[in-house]
């Protein structure tokens with residue numbers, strides 16, 4: 001019974017952290033050649049990862065990193081699943097004594113916070129980004145090549161997931177709104193339970209219909225849904241329920257207000273949320289990315305880490321290019337991991353402390369540290385751990401040091 005209640009809480013209240021002990025876990029009977037995976041220490045994720053591996057008969061070592069009990073994407077976006085986090089679990093788990101190889105597989109969505117060039121440089125391990133969904137890991141490991149199909153690198157957000165997110169959204173909002181609801185019910189009888197019902201209905205509708213609602217920032221989508229829902233409400237109130245005009249007007253405003261709040265809250269505290277809000281305030285669209293061809297060496301890493309398939313690699317020209325800008329989630333993973341700072345953006349580094357800017361600043365500070373290690377050069381140097389010879393302006397992606405990145409690309 002307790003387990004059932006816990007699972008219910010983890011599924012529908014998963015916007016709240018729920019940590020499990022960081023450390024080393026086994027899936028099946030791993031040996032010295034088994035793959036090494038890293039995941040977060042959100043309890044539900046750890047259980048799902050191990051269950052999926054055992055279901056697919058994959059014997060593996062699983063490193064549960066200390067991410068404050070937060071799921072992978074949120075932890076990475078919020079600065080709790082970073083290069084430091086992975087370095088720390090690699091160094092404290094004793095895994096180097098248990099395997100003969102030095103390859104680790106990171107969840108793709110951790111790319112927002114983990115810079116694999118720095119990770120390789122600091123640990124000597126060769127990191128790879130696995131697929132978005134653990135259920136695609138078996139296909140990824142096939143043949144030992146560590147390749148993921150492009151569709152397995154996209155966050156699809158299917159209907160079932162959107163429904164669960166909608167209930168999470170409403171539940172999360174309820175924690176903050178329950179007191180105002182109770183206070184308001186002093187003046188309007190029954191307001192609080194009707195508001196809770198409305199909150200869940202609008203939360204689910206906001207999430208389920210998000211792909212089709214007009215407007216870009218979530219707040220505009222929430223407002224659009226509020227107008228739509230209140231129009232339906234007015235028709236029902238004036239025909240089937242014969243409600244007083246004043247009460248109808250009050251409820252209409254309440255519906256629009258709640259729906260707008262839910263739309264605003266939907267991307268949670270992700271970089272996309274910050275970018276959306278900033279766009280509303282400043283009018284500047286912050287989800288703009290662009291490849292600078294002169295800098296790009298065609299390593300393909302941006303096509304691997306992007307959860308929205310924004311980039312496409314042109315193997316003939318050996319450069320990447322933006323093909324679906326409209327899909328950009330402003331996560332910053334491409335900026336964090338591009339070894340040549342070849343991705344231009346208007347996220348405006350340094351003007352605020354939002355996670356997007358923090359990502360960019362952390363990249364810059366990482367590059368600065370690399371520059372210090374490489375004799376104080378101020379320009380971006382060759383990716384750390386990528387090329388022993390230092391600079392690599394020639395774009396020789398076939399060199400042996402570069403092979404480990406293009407291997408991932410399909």
Ligand code: SF4
Nearest residue numbers: 296297299300302338
């Ligand atoms: S990660 Fe950077 S260097 Fe590599 S293909 Fe993308 S833009 Fe080019």
Ligand code: SF4
Nearest residue numbers: 306328329331332334
């Ligand atoms: S293009 Fe946008 S969605 Fe893709 S990795 Fe970069 S910031 Fe994230």
